[in-house]
Amino acid sequence: MNILKSMHAILIFISLLFLMSCASNSPSNSTPQLPSWVLQQPVTPGFYIGIGSASRANDGYLETAQQNALSQISTQIMVNIKSDVVSSLIENNEGIAESYQSKLKSSTQADLEGYTLVDSWSDGQTQYVYYQLSKALYAEIQARKRSEAIVKSTGFINISQNELSKGNIAVSLHSLYQAFLPIIPYLGENLTSRFNGQNISVANEIIRLSQQALVDISLTPTQERFVLKLGSDSLQNITINASLNKKPLTNVPLIFTNIDQPETIFPPIMTNSDGIGTLAKNQIPVSLSDYTIQVQADLNAMIPELADDIFMNKVFGSFAKATTSFQVATVLPVINVRVKSNSTKALETIASARLQEALAEKGFRFSDDINKSDWVMKIEFNITDGSNYKNLYTAFADVSVNINQANTTSDKTVGAMSLTHIKGIDLDFEKARQKSLIAATDKAKSALLAQVMESLK
DSSP: HHHHHHHHHHHHHHHHHHHHHHHHHHSSSSSSSHHHHHOOOOOTTTTEEEEEEETTTTHHHHHHHHHHHHHHHHHHHHHOOOOHHHHHTTOOOOOTHHHHHHHHHHHHHTTOSSSSSEEEOOOOOOOEEEEEEEEHHHHHHHHHHOOOOHHHHHHHHHHHHHHHTTHHHHHHHHHHHHHGGGGGOOOOOOOOOOETTEEEEHHHHHHHHHHHHHHEEEESSOSSSSEEEETTTTOOOOOEEETTEEEESSOOOOEEEEEEEETTTOOOOOTTTEEEEOGGGGGSSOOOSOOOEEEEEEEHHHHHGGGGGGHHHHHHHHHHHHHEEEEEEEEEEEEEEEEEESOOOHHHHHHHHHHHHHHHHOOEEESSSSOOSSSEEEEEEEEEEEEEEEEEEEEEEEEEEEESSSOOOOOOOEEEEEEEEEEEESSSSSEEEEHHHHHHHHHHHHHHHHHHHHOOO
């Protein structure tokens, strides 16, 4: 019993000594001591070091401090990454290098593994964290990930070539885009793989196949020059044949551009199962002069992700693409003019001439042969004499003009205008009649011309 008491007393004595020792070593105030790693970035051979901080006044300050520390580690890793693939692409597009560095930094930080928290410290206002990542462990993890990325990429390359053999160029190119994504973090490393019985550089092979597919697309208009007779039911569609190695390419989105009028917007056109893309006659822009249309395969439609991926957009945008162009010659309708009135032949000639003049200025042509005409313009007018007051004579003209399609059963109206009681005043009735007719036709022609041009759209 005495022995137990003695042992208990000894334990109490030792505990008191420990507490006294702790008390003697405690700082004189409550402020934590500042660690050396906060004052100066540590240098540890064989490790990447990241020090991060964040204000404790903000929500999620621990996560923010950690992200800042990992960002430091990512930056150290990226310093040693140089890509010959990206360097070769820079020759075609200077923006690729900057976008690659941005994409690489975000992907490197997101994919970091194996890092450990060494220490953390706070002065009550700011939170500091100290992370490290073993370079040997990082290299081991990267080697595993790189192998997995190569396997994934070659799988997409294989899918791409199988789809290409079927004429599915859009699916093929999209698969090549997917093949490039896994290897982006490793473009500065060895990406050699065995594929189809030979050694390939995976990144270079993806680029080669993408460029080749885009250049080898054959886009052939059915005509080098399309003549569009506007205002005619016989207006023809414009068709483009898309093929690769003489095989039709299906579901290829085509983008049409009016070289002479870039503001013109064309609807998206897709090739059918026979590889034919059709620009319907109601989609062809109306113009009073000839113009040139350029056609390309719409890469952004085939790979929609490019719109939100700056780096890959620049990579694929740097590739040469198959292009074709053709001329569109627009021919305005030929008009047959018929006049009916209660007046003289001279006045009928005046009415006809003034209306034809306005249309001729826009490029319309005229024919006396109804069988060679596309439209018929019927002019009817009646002139009534008014009064004579102090040697001033008045006359009033009623004019109607109708333009219809010729040689059709529909008798479709292109334009119509009717005016009544248009006054003319002069020193005799003959001149008054002429003035009333001129005034009426001048009023009619501007409104009629607007209707005619609208009907061509």
